Amino acid sequence: MIEAGLRNTAKADQSRAAIELLIKHGTWVEALMELDDRGSANSIVRYAMMGVTTDEDKPYLHLEWTDLVQHLTQKPHTYSETEVKILLLAASLFANVPVEMRDLTTGLDPQHAVWVVAAVASAAGAAGSGPGIGATADAAIEEEEGPR
Numbered sequence: 001m002i003e004a005g006l007r008n009t010a011k012a013d014q015s016r017a018a019i020e021l022l023i024k025h026g027t028w029v030e031a032l033m034e035l036d037d038r039g040s041a042n043s044i045v046r047y048a049m050m051g052v053t054t055d056e057d058k059p060y061l062h063l064e065w066t067d068l069v070q071h072l073t074q075k076p077h078t079y080s081e082t083e084v085k086i087l088l089l090a091a092s093l094f095a096n097v098p099v100e101m102r103d104l105t106t107g108l109d110p111q112h113a114v115w116v117v118a119a120v121a122s123a124a125g126a127a128g129s130g131p132g133i134g135a136t137a138d139a140a141i142e143e144e145e146g147p148r
Contacts, residue, residue: 002032005050005061010094017122018094024115025086027079032061041077044068065095082112089116093123 003023010016022028031044047068050061069091071077072084085104091097105116 001059002029002061005059006063008053008058008060009062013125014123015094017119018090018092020122021086021093021115021119022090025083025112027083028087028090041075042079044071047071063094065091065097069097082108086112086115089119093119 006019006022006029007016010019028044031042032048034043034045047064048061049064050059052059069088072079072087085108088097088099088104092099105113108116
């Protein structure tokens with residue numbers, strides 16, 4: 001339901017790339033499922049609004065990207081630096097939240113770096129009607145590391 005809700009809010013290549021990056025990474029989808037942790041420093045549910053469209057009866061999950069980024073960059077939490085960087089890129093692609101690409105890419109492991117490149121390429125329309133970020137990133141990692 002969370003993944004479908006996120007996907008249903010994505011309308012353009014950039015926003016679809018952002019959502020697929022979050023889904024592929026997994027941490028933020030899991031965090032959105034933590035309804036019981038609303039009071040914790042890690043809670044991001046307060047920055048999400050879920051509902052159902054009246055015209056098509058589809059779930060949607062709207063994120064308040066700017067507020068979420070502000071929370072993660074200015075308040076204490078236990079998310080890793082990489083987890084926050086993935087969310088920052090997604091926020092930039094989805095909602096034009098400014099990020100410093102040099103800071104964002106510094107220190108990423110090869111797997112996350114490939115996901116970032118795949119998300120940017122997908123946002124630019126390079127993926128077009130192709131398999132999407134997950135398959136693109138997996139193929140790039142396999143090419144680099146050999147079959148898993």
